[in-house]
Amino acid sequence: MKPAAFDYVRAESLDETLDVLRNAGGDARIIAGGQSLMPMLNLRLARPRILVDIMRLKELRRIEPRQDRIAVGAAVRQAELLQWPSLDRELPLLSLTLPWSGHVQTRSRGTICGSIAHADPSAEIPLALLALGGEIVLRSASKRRRVAACDFFLGVMATDRNDDELIEAVEFRVSNGRRCGFREVARRHGDFAIVACAAVTTDRGVRLAVGGVADRPVAREFETLEGSALDDALNAFAWDLDARDDLHATARYRRDLVRMIGRELIAEVTQ
């Protein structure tokens, strides 16, 4: 399994990266850490004509606070965010989720934005971004635009990003005293989730986000946090996710996990 041939561009500035994307008409792909894209290339599920390596662009290698958010640039590796000294305080949900995202051997190279761009429905980083109410900052040669996480993920490995756009950064909303929790069921720690759930307290109740079940991560706000009314609401959520049977688990098992983990997590964050 080897990638098909491509031209390799070692980008030296953001402008030239955006120029390549504009001129390639969908035939160029950005490579950062490569931990999602390289398997796609090796399996020839992706055959871009041009690969643009952005890892030498220092301006994309920043973790910076912006008002009530933390912006993570396109070249920031998952291991770097995990080692960021303020992570526990500012983004405790990511302290919980990142250790579940791949393995130490893939987090060392994989980037935060790369996982968002790849949009695997069972991936932990898109789930955390959705649970926290984050935004994706997209940049093309002509403009910059922001998309809320809830509007960005469109389906299995499908996003709102246009071919000429680069994910310049993603912005996570800081915790600001909100409580959070995370739980995942997978065959092996670090493998793709059968079901992953993240919960964050909000002004009205708890936002519960679920990955691994629908064709994208999905979040719902729960206002009633106890009793059979909560069970009914979680059950309705589990059915609305339209789970399917696959090699790893049955749809029913997935719904069971959503109901059970959802209940546990909501209890945990509202204790």
Place this chain on the structure above:
Amino acid sequence: MTRLAAEQRHRIRFTLNGEAVDRLCEPRMLLTDFIRHEIGATGTHVGCEHGVCGACTVNIDGQPARACLTLALQVEGCEVRTVESLADKQGRLGVLQSAFRKHHALQCGFCTAGILISLDALFARRADADEAEIRDVLTGHLCRCTGYAPIVKAALEAATELRGDISHEPIDA
């Protein structure tokens, strides 16, 4: 802007096990194939070629990484270390390797090179790594022979010895 054409071979320079590498390769060449076929260092094994099995794990700038998910061109200017760097020039096994041998932490040995590299990087970062951390690192590797228990045992003994808590008795027969 540096644009390297698909069908041509391009110059690449990096450090492999302390020695400078200055060669040519096509953009699509994986680091695994470059190390094995161009350099001829066959200690790094190729398993699944999509990042799952961990057999090809090498050390890039101090971090364990999948060589099959890395293009050779991506390590331009980097310091890469493979399993060949763990024994000394005379071929004597390192502490971790000796512990693997003593505890029968390998049978067929296919996964071993990658596991050694991951554990070596762990101990370089955290000399007092405990069993939970060792097992966490091992989740990134598949071993179909040992059931992992002897690997954990060997790793724990190597960690103890690397911290200088016990004296090592040579086991060369």
